[in-house]
Amino acid sequence: MASSSTAATSLVVKTSNPLSSKVTSVLSSSYADTEFREALALLDERGIVNTPETRRQLRLDLQKEVIDSNGEIIDEFSKVSDQLRRIGATIGRLNESFNEMKKEMGAAHQATSSTLEETSRLMTQKQHLEQKQTLLKAFKSSFILSDDETAALTQMSEPVDDVYFSTLAKAKKITKDCEVLLGFENQTLGLEVMELASKNLNLGFQKLYKWVQKEFKTLNLENPQISSSIRRALRVLAERPTLFQNCLDYFAEAREHVLSDSFYTALTGSSASGVENTSIKPIELAAHDTLRYVGDMLAWVHSAAVSEREALEGLFIGEAEEIKRGIQAGREKEIWRLAEEEGDSTGDFDAVKTLNELVDRDVSGAVRILRQRVEQVIQTNEETILAYKLANLLNFYKSMFSKLLGSSSSLVESLGLLEAEALRQFRSLARDHVAALQGDFAQTPKDVRPPEFLFEALEQLSSIMKTYETSLASSDEKEADFETIMVEAFDPFTMGCATMAQALPPPADSVFLVNCFLTALNSLGPFEFTHARTSQLQAKIGTERSRLVESQYLFFRKESGLDALITALGELGDAPEDVETVSSLEAAQTSALTQAGQVLDDFLPSALMDAVEKLKYLQDSKLVQEITEEAAEKFCVDFEHVEEMLMLADELAEQKQGESDEPQSLRALFPRTSGEIRVLLS
Template identity: 65%
Template sequence: MRDGLASGPLSPSTPSPPGSSALRATNPLSTKVTTVLSTSYADAEFRDALSLLDERGVSNSAETRRQLRLDVQKDVIDSNGEIIIEFGRVAEQLQRIGTTIEILNKSYQEMKSHVTAAHESTSSTLQEASLLMVQKQNVETKQQLLKALREHFVLSEDEVASLSLTSEPVDDRFFVVLAKAKKIRNDCEVLLGFENQTLGLEILEQTSKHLNLAFQKLYRWIQREFNTLNLENPQINSSVRRALRVLAERPTLFQNCLDFFAEAREQILSDSFYLALTGTSASGQEDRSVKPIELVAHDSLRYVGDMLAWTHSATVSEREALEVLFVSEGNEIARGIQEGRENELWRLMADEADAPPEFDAVKALNDLVDRDVSGAARILRQRLEQVIQTNEDTILAYKLANLLNFYRVTFSKLLGAKSVLLESMMNIESEALRQFRSLMRDHITTLQVEFQHTPSDLGPPEFLQDSLKQLTAIMKTYETSLASSGDREADFEPILTESFDPFISGCENMSKNIESPSNSVFFINCLLAARTSLAPFDFTQTRVGILQSTIDEQAERLVDNQYSYFRRESGLEPIFNELGRLTDTKEDIAKIRKMEALSPEALTAASQNLDDFLPSALMDAMESLRHLQDSKLTRDVTEEAAERFCVDFEHVEEMLIFADELAEQERMDGQVAESDESHSLRALFPRTTGEIRVLLS
């Protein structure tokens, strides 16, 4: 249609005829056309109008264009009519709604009046119901409080029966109820904090009564269990351990249980020890599966060792079992006893200074084990004392004492320093040492006669050799003992005093009755034998040093004796005595020729005697020490004496040379006339120190 309008007679591209301007001013059509032509195609309303025409399918014709406005107006009128009809329907509906609202308002007013009347008539009932609801809520709250109070502070009849009746078992339920009762007792302190303490006091009194009955029941149950307790079965011990940890809160009952247990275990261990000793039970019934210890009673050392070994094994087993029973799970018992002491009335009233010491679980365990084995310890002591008193062998007596020392140290590590068993062992060890000393003194007494006879070869006497063999056996025994390295030498000194010093003193006294040098040779031989016996052991080194010092002193006496022999047998002693006092001063040298011992005849004789002496001098000197059993010492002594002799000879040689030089100087100075008789001392005594050293080496 848009194209038709554009190509029609009214198209804007068609040229206007002349004189058209005047017509446009008065022609309505021209005005319309101008309006249409002035309308912008980009206007939205214009585009909508064109689109509407396209939808209506209007053709672009003169008829259509004439009828278009009429048709549009007709359409508008029809649309308005339809709207009016619809609004009429709406009005009818609104009228119906108004009628309905009026009915509802009327019904509402009627209901409101009924409700107001009902409210007025039920207001008192509602108030009463509200009060009842509040009362109900308060009652329910009180019921909950009462229920919580009963559950927390009151034991049920079944729980009370579980705590107090002996017919009820001591099982997990018993301990659960007991823990609940203890918690109730502790929580009663909260109730006692209020103004009204009646409830708290009543509950506390009732709970304390139930707890006392429970602990009494537990105490009797533990006693029954102790009668049949097998310490080697840990499964059985678990329930007893738990019961003991709970009973510890009653220290008095706990201590009574320990006393009862100790008495029972003491009797059991005593019977077991008697069975091990004899193979027969305390009732007299023979047990063929046991090899009696008494079968080796003839061997005292083994007999004592077996008894001590059994006691040690039983003590270790008892301690391990009781450690599992009493100490294995921390310090529950200690805490329980401490808590029980704090809660005891007489403890609360006592002064803090009088408070008992803190419970030591290890010490209590050691004391309990010591009490358990005390019965066996009494039997052991009787048997040991019998063995010690009947023994007459000195070495065996010491071995028994050393064996007792070994087990005493072992028991002290096992049970501590204070125990009945350890005290018994110490007394028995002291008895064994006394017996050893007594036997040693008796042995020395019997040897008093032998102390008067010196062997012909000046060797160690037989009694000393026997005593050293005996001492060696003792030292080997002591070497295996448990004495600490710092105290070993001091601890062994009393043994040396008893078993060594008397024999050395006897040898020393014997040497005093012998002529020199045999006395020193004899005594040195005895000391050498003693040193050889003591040297291998580290705990006798001080005594070995003393022996060596004594040997050196006696060796020095032999050196003096050998030196005297060289001086005497060489014939030079007079010359040594004369010249030994002189020095190399001119005055002393001038005196030499005037000495009688240095006269030509004396010097010639001395020189000849020296020549006769020197070839066999060393062998003859060593022959005098042939009985000395240390050849090296013999050689050292002789060589030292020879050296001293050579030193003296060297002094003589020097003095003779000085004398000859002085005489020669005097002749040259004219102090001595040529006619005076003179002689050379060195010509008369030609031996040199070098020659002497060679011949005496």
């Protein structure tokens, strides 16, 4: 049975082997393989239908296509082979031509080798010569001035233009570069070049110096506008400080003459040579008073100085740094100046200071004429207020010129001297006026009103203070500076009032002084620079006010009949021993108290009016009321003390004598109360 099943199985295997192989082959094919997908895609492109006929014919078609393609490739390669054979023949011919040319070139090279060597040697020499020529040309351009450049730099017939300045810069550069040549062992060339360059450079600066002076001559001096060429020339000329300063001196001298003539013409209407100018209205004829005459002259000088400064600002302010560097470099080269300036810090160029000094020198001639005229005006003036107004006007312009030209300028110094002269004249006139009033100081007015000379003096002082108020000084400086004026124009009159008051009895003397001080205070009060004086006046008024209060207080005590009683009780206090002495006082006796009470009753109804009547000449009614009220208050305080002491004395007397006896009441003899006194004196 086992053998029969084995045979069956082997039969089945043999029978199914081709199919199994086919199936296995199909199943083993991977559809992810690239070639397999390309083969399927190719079949799709051919549009082949899967039929038995197609499958049998497909292999044959493919083999036929492969054979045809191989045949085409063989045909193409045969064509390539033919071309390669032709190229090989061409290359052979080229090799033959190359060999022939090589032989000919070798023969030519042998024939021209000597010529080429000679040419190479000549080319090398040419290159050396060109280098030397270039070096010589560079040396000449760097260290030697051409004939045209020398002429432009040194000859006066040539203009001072850009060519001149560029040549001058080149000459300076040559001089500096010669220091390199002097560093070599053979210094002959450097010395010769430097000597020639220095000579041309000095001639160039001399030409520039003369040209600047010539330009200053032709400049419109009425309105000097420094052109760019002159500014450039002066900037360069600053490297020669001596020549630069000489140019400035020349310009200042020329401007001084011009401005002097212009000022003289403005004053008189004609020049110094006598030529009349009808277009100008002379200051000496146009000024109707002395103050305007001096003011017009000062205004002309100020206008000239401002115009002069504006015209020269472009020269010094805009080019200040370059001029400073040029002068500094020039000073270092001028050996003879080093000894003078050693240790001197003023050698640095200050553009503003130089400008101010130049303007100051320009107007110095006009200032001399101004000073002569003003001195003449001051010396011939006989008016005190006018003398001070002249001094204040001079101070005003001195402050303006100090801001314009600096406080150290000669113009400011001249105005300062003129101001001092005007103040001396003012003080002299003020003292003469005070001396003329010495007789008035001895005549005291009957109504104790301020004297007329005080009103005149205060009116004059008010005019002076109004003038001084317009000055440019600060508030602190004004008060300090004006003190000298107060000493001359105010103190003598207040001292005269004090002298007059000594001849008056009190309280008229205090009333007179208070009236004088109040009048003065009203005049000084509106001005800020009189605070110290007003404070002094208020203190003096306070002193006299205290005297008047004391006078009114004594009036109340004496006229009320209580002076003796107040005096007697004033030193006693509320201590028992002091109270015990009250009854023994003469002023506290029955008759004395009765008499005092009657006098007090007669006095009180008109007491306040009588006290005010005593101060009727005091010009300030409010002050009269305050003084009287203060005196009345002091009197009331004293009365309260008297009342208290009398009441304490009555109480002590009652305690000593007992209830059976009734002692005489001191308070009953003196019935008025302190409340009633205050009501009647209020």
